[in-house]
Amino acid sequence: MNTNLEQSGLHKNGSGTDKAPIRFASRVWLQRIALGLSFITVFLLFAFPILKLIALSFVHKTGTGLGVYFDLLNEARTWKTVESTLIIISGSTLVSLILGIGIAWLIAYSNLSHKVWLHLIVMLSFIIPSYVVTLAWTSFTGVQGPIADFLHLFSSELKPWSMYSYGGIIWVMGIHHYPLVYLLTVGVLRRIPRELEWASRSGGAGKWTTFRTITLPLAMPGIASGGLLAFLASLDNFGIPAFLGIPANITVLSTLIYEQVVGFGPSAFARSSALAVLLGVIAVIGTWIQWLVQRSYRSSETSYEDMKPRFQLGKRKWLWTGIVWLFLAVITFLPLVSMLMYSLKKAYGLPFGWDNTTADHYRFVLWENTKAHHAIGNSFILSFVTLIVCLILGTAFAYYRLRRPTLLVKSMDLVISLPYALPGIVFGLAMIFTWMEPIPGWNPGVYGSMAILFIAYVIRFMTLQVRSSITAFLQVDASSVEAARISGAGWSSVWRKILFPLTIPGVLAGALLVFLSALTELTVSSLLWSSGSETIGVVIFNFEQAGSTNYSTALSCVIVALIMVFMFLLQAVNNWTARRKGGVL
The missing domain is CATH 1.10.3720.10 (MetI-like)
Known part of the structure; x- marks a missing residue:
């Protein structure tokens, strides 16, 4: 019956004009099948590993449940690690916010010279891997580094700041991640309508009042996004706490997970999975806080970036340009130069000189x-x-x-x-x-x-x-x-x-x-x-x-x-x- 209908239809429309809808329907179904298979593939490759990790965190030697979590939460080391993690990521995020907002304001609002090169130097701090930045700073502030040589000019008892400490880890993380805050803040600052700031100044408000009541609230969405990225980057970072924290017995969640995995204990995988979930929970909480901050501030951005300076430095232009260049040189180039000098020394402890280079x-x-x-x-x-x-x-x-x-x-x-x-x-x-x-x-x-x-x-x-x-x-x-x-x-x-x-x-x-x-x-x-x-x-x-x-x-x-x-x-x-x-x- 169906065959006869098909044959009669084809015979009636010998020109084949009714084949077009059939081909279109077939193509639509093929596209849907391809899309469905693509989604399954993406899910298996990108999402399934994460779900499997979460599931494994509930596997305990006594059965399936929260036993692994209870074991970890009953250990003093877990709470000490969480405390160290929160101290380090909070401190480094604060450093990133201070540096990122300050440099973003100078580049977006002032008439500093050579802004393109300043932008590249700022981004260099983030593009260089964190473990390289760490080695550069340990070379710079080490007992054989330039900082130690400078301090010895005043007193042989003076010693440089050790990077193998909470403060050292916070500082290196902060200067490594501040470009994230800078990048998101500088774009938002350039999109703030300058008419709003002019209106505030015309009403008698000073520069600081205008910044506090107009500029900062309008820039807060970008600042919050940059702060969140710096927070998550610090939480994710393994190189800095591994290079600086492990020798100083400072453990954060990322290095504790690494120790659990390479240790291959009887419940290493389950414990590391639970710690990974805990790390993810902290990331979600940070994202939620950022969402609350963004929600409490309104945005009045224009659709384009206003590249013209809004604040003239006047006679102090070259002074401020020199200060910014000096600061970026100290936190970016001098540590790298110190690392280069260290790599050319024949042996540790020798002074840097032509006879001792190789x-x-x-x-x-x-x-x-x-x-x-x-x-x-x-x-x-x-x-x-x-x-x-x-x-x-x-x-x-x-x-x-x-x-x-x-x-x-x-x-x-x-x-x-x-x-x-x-x-x-x-x-x-x-x-x-x-x-x-x-x-x-x-x-x-x-x-x-x-x-x-x-x-x-x-x-x-x-x-x-x-x-x-x-x-x-x-x-x-x-x-x-x-x-x-x-x-x-x-x-x-x-x-x-x-x-x-x-x-x-x-x-x-x-x-x-x-x-x-x-x-x-x-x-x-x-x-x-x-x-x-x-x-x-x-x-x-x-x-x-x-x-x-x-x-x-x-x-x-x-x-x-x-x-x-x-x-x-x-x-x-x-x-x-x-x-x-x-x-x-």
């Missing part, structure tokens, strides 16, 4: 040491492959996210962002639990190989490419795409002639960010590496733990040189973008 440490880490040599190769291979995968998949998803913003697609976007939002030590732990045995009884051999690092990098850094590509696509005028489609251009022509040329700067900027993040990564790698799959960060960490500071500083200097190259590449991409848009740098 390049042997660089030759050792670059050519003679097999692990260091392989680590550099591994990091570049992992970073490049991660870049390619994220560039293709992340850009494709970003385009689909804007073209079809359905609830399912938005949910995929949220799931993709989860691994990067979580502390790295938590995500690394989730990857271990997932890939040791993805299906009960089946071990694919991923854990313990370089493959797990590749999978982890792609999952963790995919959202960086997605966000950058979405921003790039939003800059394209939709009318130009529609005009091309109406004119009969296919999607391949639209991509080749319109989308690709207009979005390539932003897309490449995201790809370089992915590459740089993967190249210098330590937190996730510290849990997932195995013999033969060491990365640059892991080798530097191992050198430092073994007391081979000359080697760790030498390899760190190589990393800084590479980062400087990539910073110039990013700036070149930004300059290219500005020229294409007719903007002014």
